[in-house]
Amino acid sequence: MIKPTIKVCGLTKLNQIQELVDLKIDFLGFIFYEKSPRYVLNHLSLEQISETNHPGKVGVFVNEDLEKIVEISGKAKLNFIQLHGDETEDFISELRQRLNREIKIIKVIRIGNQTSDELQKTINQQPTTINYLLFDTDSKAFGGTGNAFDWNVLNDIEIPIPYFLSGGISLENFNQLTTINHQPIALDINSKFEIEAGNKDLEKVKEFISLIEK
Numbered sequence: 001m002i003k004p005t006i007k008v009c010g011l012t013k014l015n016q017i018q019e020l021v022d023l024k025i026d027f028l029g030f031i032f033y034e035k036s037p038r039y040v041l042n043h044l045s046l047e048q049i050s051e052t053n054h055p056g057k058v059g060v061f062v063n064e065d066l067e068k069i070v071e072i073s074g075k076a077k078l079n080f081i082q083l084h085g086d087e088t089e090d091f092i093s094e095l096r097q098r099l100n101r102e103i104k105i106i107k108v109i110r111i112g113n114q115t116s117d118e119l120q121k122t123i124n125q126q127p128t129t130i131n132y133l134l135f136d137t138d139s140k141a142f143g144g145t146g147n148a149f150d151w152n153v154l155n156d157i158e159i160p161i162p163y164f165l166s167g168g169i170s171l172e173n174f175n176q177l178t179t180i181n182h183q184p185i186a187l188d189i190n191s192k193f194e195i196e197a198g199n200k201d202l203e204k205v206k207e208f209i210s211l212i213e214k
């Protein structure tokens with residue numbers, strides 16, 4: 001398995017963010033979705049996020065107003081926008097035009113009980129302006145459920161661009177990732193590495209890093 005990068009998502013604490021920066025975690029995920037128990041603006045200001053000096057700051061949005069995404073991305077100095085809802089092709093194209101050119105777009109595809117043909121169709125319909133896909137488990141909460149989907153479905157489809165894998169990744173199921181033919185460029189970890197929502201268990205994160213580096 002080629003060594004993937006790591007995204008730790010759902011950060012809310014400055015001291016933990018600093019420790020993750022020191023650990024050279026590749027992506028730091030901040031959730032800008034009010035209904036999430038990890039809604040970052042309940043804990044940190046946009047200024048505090050902007051002062052975090054890291055090239056992989058990802059803002060996670062769910063069916064958010066376009067102007068608000070543009071405003072937050074500027075004020076928080078985000079490097080990536082993760083669209084985790086049902087954003088349309090037109091919305092994404094307009095967002096691309098409005099965002100700073102340096103900011104990359106990650107489009108999430110939530111995997112539920114679609115057939116592989118349906119999934120392929122969804123992937124093929126994505127605008128060419130997106131930079132990455134991210135596969136997560138479908139749920140009413142949109143994300144952060146700790147549930148993994150059947151990763152074998154990824155072997156039945158063609159994934160045209162680099163992708164992040166998420167949804168219930170844990171220390172326990174990490175070894176099953178080897179069954180995926182087209183490997184993700186990044187593993188997105190979240191609720192399986194928490195003491196409570198938004199409060200990360202950094203010892204577990206360190207263990208995960210050492211597993212990946214083996």
Ligand SMILES: O=C(O)c1ccccc1NCC(=O)[C@H](O)[C@H](O)COP(=O)(O)O
Binds near residue numbers: 033037141166192
């Ligand atoms: O984490 C959340 O609370 C969340 C809520 C709504 C939309 C997205 C959310 N998280 C985004 C992520 O990228 C998570 O890392 C991803 O859903 C996987 O989470 P988990 O299944 O807990 O590992």
